[in-house]
Amino acid sequence: LIPLIALVDNSTADSRRVKADEGVLSVVTDSSNHHIRFPTKSLELTKIRIQGATELCNAGEQPFVGKVDLREQNIVDIEELVELCTRMEEACSGFTRFGFCQILDATDNFSEKMIVGWGGFGKVYKGQLPGGLNVAIKRADEHAAMLEVNSELQLAKLQHANVIRLLGWCIHGKERILVYEFMQNGSLDRYLCG
Numbered sequence: 001l002i003p004l005i006a007l008v009d010n011s012t013a014d015s016r017r018v019k020a021d022e023g024v025l026s027v028v029t030d031s032s033n034h035h036i037r038f039p040t041k042s043l044e045l046t047k048i049r050i051q052g053a054t055e056l057c058n059a060g061e062q063p064f065v066g067k068v069d070l071r072e073q074n075i076v077d078i079e080e081l082v083e084l085c086t087r088m089e090e091a092c093s094g095f096t097r098f099g100f101c102q103i104l105d106a107t108d109n110f111s112e113k114m115i116v117g118w119g120g121f122g123k124v125y126k127g128q129l130p131g132g133l134n135v136a137i138k139r140a141d142e143h144a145a146m147l148e149v150n151s152e153l154q155l156a157k158l159q160h161a162n163v164i165r166l167l168g169w170c171i172h173g174k175e176r177i178l179v180y181e182f183m184q185n186g187s188l189d190r191y192l193c194g
């Protein structure tokens with residue numbers, strides 16, 4: 001499981017080499033632009049640098065050794081992915097960023113039996129976090145347009161007693177996942193429409 005992590009700095013002529021800041025892994029991309037070489041084994045890759053900008057994003061913790069083929073990992077466009085992560089970090093600041101492994105654990109590997117509903121965004125799974133908290137995990141369909149993810153996010157940012165609370169999010173490869181508090185009593189439409 002390789003996450004969406006890259007240090008890609010196109011801001012200078014010798015853009016292939018990305019310098020490390022404190023706590024940030026230094027990587028060198030090869031000429032095909034599809035590989036990222038990790039000069040050393042890192043067990044604590046926690047941040048990414050984007051386009052030479054100063055801001056750093058949490059990028060989860062993953063072990064990496066040597067060379068990673070982004071295409072094999074279904075990460076087709078690393079820049080898009082990095083940009084998406086940045087936007088999510090901005091849009092969802094204050095919300096937890098869940099690791100994909102946490103999501104897999106919580107949903108028993110997206111088991112069918114954990115599905116509680118299906119909406120315009122995609123399937124909704126019931127999950128349980130390690131502390132025992134029940135959550136609703138919304139997994140965007142592969143074809144779900146970015147528009148839907150964004151509008152879901154706009155709604156999620158509303159903080160109100162009568163609006164389901166967004167707890168966090170996860171982006172992994174092509175996966176777009178939102179984690180909400182779980183509503184034990186089901187959907188309102190069941191009460192309204194029977």
Ligand SMILES: Nc1ncnc2c1ncn2[C@@H]1O[C@H](COP(=O)(O)OP(=O)(O)OP(=O)(O)O)[C@@H](O)[C@H]1O
Nearest residue numbers: 116117118119120121124136164180181182183187
């Ligand atoms: N937080 C939650 N807790 C419990 N169940 C949920 C939660 N969120 C969604 N569900 C279940 O998943 C179903 C689909 O929800 P979702 O919000 O994705 O779509 P919708 O609002 O019903 O439709 P649309 O996305 O098309 O507007 C709901 O009808 C409900 O049964």
